[in-house]
Amino acid sequence: MIEINNLTVQFGGVKPINELTVTLKSGISGLIGPNGAGKTTLLNVLSGFVTPTQGSVSVNGRKLTGLAPHKRALFGLRRTFQTDQIADDLTLWENVEAIADHAGFIDKDMANHAVEQAIAYVGLRKRIHRKGSNLSTQERHLAEIAKALIGKPELVMLDEPGAGMSESETKHLEDVIRGIPAYCGAQVFLIDHDVELIAACCDETMVLDFGKLLALGPTHEVLQNPEVQKAYLGSFEELGVHA
Numbered sequence: 001m002i003e004i005n006n007l008t009v010q011f012g013g014v015k016p017i018n019e020l021t022v023t024l025k026s027g028i029s030g031l032i033g034p035n036g037a038g039k040t041t042l043l044n045v046l047s048g049f050v051t052p053t054q055g056s057v058s059v060n061g062r063k064l065t066g067l068a069p070h071k072r073a074l075f076g077l078r079r080t081f082q083t084d085q086i087a088d089d090l091t092l093w094e095n096v097e098a099i100a101d102h103a104g105f106i107d108k109d110m111a112n113h114a115v116e117q118a119i120a121y122v123g124l125r126k127r128i129h130r131k132g133s134n135l136s137t138q139e140r141h142l143a144e145i146a147k148a149l150i151g152k153p154e155l156v157m158l159d160e161p162g163a164g165m166s167e168s169e170t171k172h173l174e175d176v177i178r179g180i181p182a183y184c185g186a187q188v189f190l191i192d193h194d195v196e197l198i199a200a201c202c203d204e205t206m207v208l209d210f211g212k213l214l215a216l217g218p219t220h221e222v223l224q225n226p227e228v229q230k231a232y233l234g235s236f237e238e239l240g241v242h243a
Helices: 039-047 069-077 092-100 107-122 136-147 167-184 195-201 217-221 227-232
Strands: 002-011 015-022 028-032 054-059 077-079 155-159 189-190 204-209 214-217
Touching: 002 039, 002 077, 015 039, 015 054, 015 204, 015 214, 028 136, 028 167, 028 195, 039 054, 039 077, 039 155, 039 189, 069 077, 077 136, 092 107, 092 136, 092 155, 092 214, 107 136, 107 167, 136 155, 136 167, 167 189, 167 195, 204 227, 214 217, 214 227, 217 227
Parallel strands: 028 189, 028 204, 077 155, 155 189
Antiparallel strands: 002 015, 002 054, 204 214
16 A cells, blocks of 8 residues: 655755645556656655655555665565666576565575566566567566566556557556566556556556646546546547546
8 A cells, every 4th residue: 555645846946746645555556647747756756766855655554755765675665667677688587687686585596486487477488588688678668577576576666667569568568467466465556658558457546737636546437537638638539448
């Protein structure tokens, strides 16, 4: 469960997050909003890369405010980035193994098993020995998710994981995302401009607009909210999304 209380982030005269209070309880929660709404800033606050001006954030009762990023990772926070962090000169196995080396496993066999299972879960077992430079866009995004599943995560934050994927590739991604809570018990926080991906995966969705909470609730209700459509979506029918 993600609890955000009176959170404000200020850069000079700009407040990308402005007195935000929200609780996200679902296994898979979504975040949408127009460019500049504060989505990435919120993710960076949760990750520990940005220090809020005021307020607090907690995950499963653990207060994160003031906790260094590496300690949040040990606690169980994982995230992917809009620009993947796959090393081109390492194999897929080595990219995921690098995360396992810092995840607190008792022995190497346990770490290797976790790496093998994560790679298999995202559907890349046949790519284990392929260099990062030879992975497709879809495979690189899936490899990022595999990295995020190492070491008993409490919260997996996915920042636009479907960017650059075809329709068929996105369908596989949907299956991977929806299965994460059952696979490892983690809550998923999905941020994406692809409203169809949000609709397919998220039980609840929040909408930010200029750092303020515009809407929060069951995803199909949020996507049909007239204020949300006016601020961000246009019309539900034009997007081809059906609740």
